[in-house]
Amino acid sequence: MSDVTVKQLAEVLGISVEKLMEQLKSADIPAKSETDTIDNDSKVKLLEFLRGAHGKEKKSLSPRKKVVLKRKSKEVLTVSSGSGISKTKNVNIEVKKKKRSVAPSQSEMAEIEQEREAARRALEERRQQLEAEEKAKEQAAREKIEEERRRTEAAEQAAQAAKEQAEAEAQAEAETTDDETGYEDVEADVSEDAESDDSAEEDTEESEHSDKDSAESLSEEELEEQRREQMVRMQVEKAVQERANRKRRESEKPSRGRKGRKHAEDDDGDTRYGRKQLHVKGGKSRGGKKVTTAASESHGFQKPAAPVVKTVAIPEHITVADLAKELSIKASDVIKVLMNMGMMVTINQPLDQDTAILVVEELGHKAEEAVIQSKAEKLKEETEKEIDSSEAETRPPVVTVMGHVDHGKTSLLDYIRKTKVTGDEAGGITQHIGAYHVKTPKGVISFIDTPGHAAFTAMRARGAQVTDLVILVVAANDSVMPQTKEAIDHAKAAGVPIIVAINKIDLPEANVDKVKQDLAAHEVVPEDWGGDTQFIEVSAHTGQGIEDLLEAISLQAEVMELTAVKNTAATGIVVESSLDKGRGPVATVLVKSGTLKKGDMILCGEEYGRIRSLIDENGQNIKSAGPSIPAVVLGLSGVPTAGDEFLVVKNKKEAREAAQENREQERETRLKRQQAAKLENLMSQMGQEERITVNIVVKADVQGSVEALKDSLEKISNEEVEVKVISSGVGGINNADAQLAAASNAIIIGFNVRADKVARETIKESDLDLHYFSIIYEAIDQVKAAVTGVLGTETKEEIIGIAEVRDVFRSSKFGTIAGCLVSEGVVKRDNPIRVLRDNVVVFEGELESLRRHKDDVKEVQSGTECGIGVKQYKDVQVGDQIECFERIEVQKTLD
Numbered sequence: 001m002s003d004v005t006v007k008q009l010a011e012v013l014g015i016s017v018e019k020l021m022e023q024l025k026s027a028d029i030p031a032k033s034e035t036d037t038i039d040n041d042s043k044v045k046l047l048e049f050l051r052g053a054h055g056k057e058k059k060s061l062s063p064r065k066k067v068v069l070k071r072k073s074k075e076v077l078t079v080s081s082g083s084g085i086s087k088t089k090n091v092n093i094e095v096k097k098k099k100r101s102v103a104p105s106q107s108e109m110a111e112i113e114q115e116r117e118a119a120r121r122a123l124e125e126r127r128q129q130l131e132a133e134e135k136a137k138e139q140a141a142r143e144k145i146e147e148e149r150r151r152t153e154a155a156e157q158a159a160q161a162a163k164e165q166a167e168a169e170a171q172a173e174a175e176t177t178d179d180e181t182g183y184e185d186v187e188a189d190v191s192e193d194a195e196s197d198d199s200a201e202e203d204t205e206e207s208e209h210s211d212k213d214s215a216e217s218l219s220e221e222e223l224e225e226q227r228r229e230q231m232v233r234m235q236v237e238k239a240v241q242e243r244a245n246r247k248r249r250e251s252e253k254p255s256r257g258r259k260g261r262k263h264a265e266d267d268d269g270d271t272r273y274g275r276k277q278l279h280v281k282g283g284k285s286r287g288g289k290k291v292t293t294a295a296s297e298s299h300g301f302q303k304p305a306a307p308v309v310k311t312v313a314i315p316e317h318i319t320v321a322d323l324a325k326e327l328s329i330k331a332s333d334v335i336k337v338l339m340n341m342g343m344m345v346t347i348n349q350p351l352d353q354d355t356a357i358l359v360v361e362e363l364g365h366k367a368e369e370a371v372i373q374s375k376a377e378k379l380k381e382e383t384e385k386e387i388d389s390s391e392a393e394t395r396p397p398v399v400t401v402m403g404h405v406d407h408g409k410t411s412l413l414d415y416i417r418k419t420k421v422t423g424d425e426a427g428g429i430t431q432h433i434g435a436y437h438v439k440t441p442k443g444v445i446s447f448i449d450t451p452g453h454a455a456f457t458a459m460r461a462r463g464a465q466v467t468d469l470v471i472l473v474v475a476a477n478d479s480v481m482p483q484t485k486e487a488i489d490h491a492k493a494a495g496v497p498i499i500v501a502i503n504k505i506d507l508p509e510a511n512v513d514k515v516k517q518d519l520a521a522h523e524v525v526p527e528d529w530g531g532d533t534q535f536i537e538v539s540a541h542t543g544q545g546i547e548d549l550l551e552a553i554s555l556q557a558e559v560m561e562l563t564a565v566k567n568t569a570a571t572g573i574v575v576e577s578s579l580d581k582g583r584g585p586v587a588t589v590l591v592k593s594g595t596l597k598k599g600d601m602i603l604c605g606e607e608y609g610r611i612r613s614l615i616d617e618n619g620q621n622i623k624s625a626g627p628s629i630p631a632v633v634l635g636l637s638g639v640p641t642a643g644d645e646f647l648v649v650k651n652k653k654e655a656r657e658a659a660q661e662n663r664e665q666e667r668e669t670r671l672k673r674q675q676a677a678k679l680e681n682l683m684s685q686m687g688q689e690e691r692i693t694v695n696i697v698v699k700a701d702v703q704g705s706v707e708a709l710k711d712s713l714e715k716i717s718n719e720e721v722e723v724k725v726i727s728s729g730v731g732g733i734n735n736a737d738a739q740l741a742a743a744s745n746a747i748i749i750g751f752n753v754r755a756d757k758v759a760r761e762t763i764k765e766s767d768l769d770l771h772y773f774s775i776i777y778e779a780i781d782q783v784k785a786a787v788t789g790v791l792g793t794e795t796k797e798e799i800i801g802i803a804e805v806r807d808v809f810r811s812s813k814f815g816t817i818a819g820c821l822v823s824e825g826v827v828k829r830d831n832p833i834r835v836l837r838d839n840v841v842v843f844e845g846e847l848e849s850l851r852r853h854k855d856d857v858k859e860v861q862s863g864t865e866c867g868i869g870v871k872q873y874k875d876v877q878v879g880d881q882i883e884c885f886e887r888i889e890v891q892k893t894l895d
């Protein structure tokens with residue numbers, strides 16, 4: 001630092017020149033004017049002076065900081081005053097005690113720190129010492145246990161050896177007269193070889209002695225015998241030694257192992273025979289035994305290293321108890337898992353396969369679906385075995401016509417078949433699947449007629465399964481509609497190719513390009529656009545393009561190379577079924593392979609029977625139906641279910657038994673499903689009371705309608721309501737149906753069927769809800785309406801007006817008043833309001849006042865200014881919005 005003037009220094013220090021001059025003077029530093037220079041020494045001097053003045057120097061010099069604790073005590077002293085009335089005077093004396101606590105100096109602190117460090121070290125050493133002692137103790141304990149184990153083992157060996165030796169001796173005694181000496185000699189020799197302690201050596205000496213004494217008296221034969229025995233003993237001894245070594249290696253502590261073994265050998269000798277190696281004699285026979293013992297010992301103490309994972313085969317239904325048994329656990333454990341999964345179950349409750357599999361997996365085991373082959377499956381397998389695929393011939397394609405309602409499916413089929421079907425249909429809608437085959441110039445084509453309404457979704461899906469290709473009918477004036485999309489989905493899901501028939505091209509408003517565009521958007525791309533789908537323009541009215549369509553079908557069929565074996569027992573699928581008053585059960589079947597003949601015995605799901613009549617689609621009796629040909633079958637034991645597979649079987653007995661088994665299985669499954677459903681109901685009512693279940697009993701004229709209604713009705717279900725078809729079937733409504741409906745509070749739906757007299761009485765008595773329908777969608781609409789009624793009402797809020805806060809006034813009389821302009825709707829005095837700031841609700845409450853000018857008003861309309869006082873809210877600000885709303889009760893709907 002260089003010399004500075006007084007003025008510069010004053011500036012640096014931030015004090016006045018005068019003050020600095022004073023300080024310089026006090027510090028004895030000569031400076032007369034502000035231009036005088038101050039050198040470095042003077043600056044240091046000034047600094048020291050200033051420190052001294054502020055007491056800093058003193059503080060830093062002070063060696064110790066003293067903390068003084070004072071305690072006062074007071075005393076009264078009586079003294080003589082020497083004047084006045086009273087000669088004595090009381091004087092208060094306050095005694096203050098002082099306690100000094102001296103903070104340690106730095107050196108003391110260092111000492112303390114050292115002591116602490118030493119103490120820490122000592123503690124650490126002690127801890128380590130203790131640890132080492134602990135370890136040593138543990139080691140010793142382990143060694144002791146090991147020692148014990150060896151000793152026991154050795155004792156066992158010795159005992160065993162002694163036993164065998166005793167037996168051998170007894171035997172030997174019987175055979176020879178002078179054998180004992182010989183044994184002792186041999187043993188003594190062996191002992192010499194073996195590692196042993198003093199006592200063993202003593203034994204050896206004794207043995208050697210006796211050996212010498214007796215050697216001369218032994219004959220050569222006896223000596224030979226002894227040598228042989230000795231050899232045997234040595235071999236056995238070697239085996240024992242090896243075993244011990246192996247054990248020692250296994251125990252991973254070689255030194256201790258050896259020591260322990262020695263000890264054990266000491267004990268070995270300590271038998272009632274006083275011999276060291278009594279086990280030698282029985283060595284030969286014991287070699288195997290010993291190994292067995294060792295093996296059993298080592299296995300006896302092994303714990304499973306990992307949890308045992310079981311693989312359980314799960315049937316379609318299994319009770320909680322049975323599942324627990326399969327898993328070898330308590331039923332309560334299974335119940336616990338189910339509870340965690342949100343299911344309350346009882347021990348005897350059947351679980352469906354999926355649930356049971358979940359439980360098994362949750363418990364860490366593996367589950368697989370049980371494959372139990374039914375009689376029907378076995379029969380099918382036998383039939384398939386007989387089919388010689390080398391005899392396969394080309395078969396006609398099976399075509400399903402799909403499309404949106406009224407796009408012209410029936411008209412198209414009608415045109416192709418040259419018959420009129422459209423006119424006979426109730427409500428103009430096709431209501432059940434029919435199958436027909438037509439002979440075209442391009443060959444035979446079989447058509448399955450699927451209805452156009454969404455209610456038939458289930459049947460359509462099934463149709464796509466038996467079908468080889470789908471004709472998607474799209475009206476050129478209507479283009480792609482919801483059911484068109486559904487049809488595309490079904491065809492794609494079944495992996496069936498589509499041929500698009502753009503229908504109604506005779507209409508002036510026909511727009512073929514739009515249809516193509518719309519379908520392309522759903523990944524059905526025309527060939528001329530680079531896609532793989534044939535698009536044929538047709539008119540079911542004029543017949544235009546129909547030939548092209550048939551050609552396209554044949555072409556597609558050719559590409560697909562459809563074949564089947566003709567000369568074999570027939571198999572196929574039930575397309576439709578019903579109960580005919582005169583003819584009994586009627587089933588429309590489609591032959592998949594083989595030839596179905598009149599007089600064949602067929603098994604058809606739960607039904608069976610000999611074919612009494614085989615009729616074609618024109619009502620003509622036929623003798624047989626080959627692959628891809630539909631036919632109506634009469635003679636079955638009951639009405640089969642549409643979608644059931646049929647197959648020709650050899651005899652009635654087989655068919656009856658298989659059908660019976662199918663029926664039992666179905667009944668069992670149904671019962672279990674019902675039971676599960678009931679319990680589910682109970683649960684849903686207990687847990688979530690809001691969900692309402694609407695039970696329905698469905699009866700219809702044909703199986704297809706039953707399926708379609710069931711499927712569509714159950715689809716009405718949503719989060720709040722569950723529509724459950726508890727029973728369904730073909731035929732009139734009988735008393736059993738009515739009683740079931742009464743017991744489960746169900747609605748009865750009759751589709752083209754009526755209730756009989758007894759059922760009507762029960763329905764009347766129980767005041768049941770019965771509806772008759774002949775058009776599917778009407779049934780669905782009515783159920784929807786009924787369900788909506790069940791739902792009840794809900795409260796909804798509706799904003800009726802909004803007022804913008806333009807100004808805020810505060811008056812002592814009215815409190816905070818917001819000057820507003822009603823910008824939307826109407827603000828009503830008695831309705832609830834919310835205050836919004838930047839579209840966020842900041843307050844919800846009600847109005848205290850609503851005024852126009854000076855008048856209280858009931859409501860203020862949009863575009864009008866008003867003053868609003870909000871009850872219990874004073875923080876209203878300019879720019880806020882006051883939203884006025886009302887709560888209204890509305891009927892809940894399903895959508």
Ligand SMILES: Nc1nc2c(ncn2[C@@H]2O[C@H](COP(=O)(O)OP(=O)(O)OP(=O)(O)O)[C@@H](O)[C@H]2O)c(=O)[nH]1
Pocket residue numbers: 403404405406407408409410411412422428429430451452453503504505506507538539540541542
């Ligand atoms: N102009 C014209 N009308 C047609 C054509 N094809 C069908 N229609 C008419 O369209 C209406 C519906 O025809 P349907 O054959 O019943 O239609 P769908 O698709 O079978 O209908 P659903 O059976 O109700 O599903 C009828 O009035 C037919 O006359 C056509 O090519 N041109």
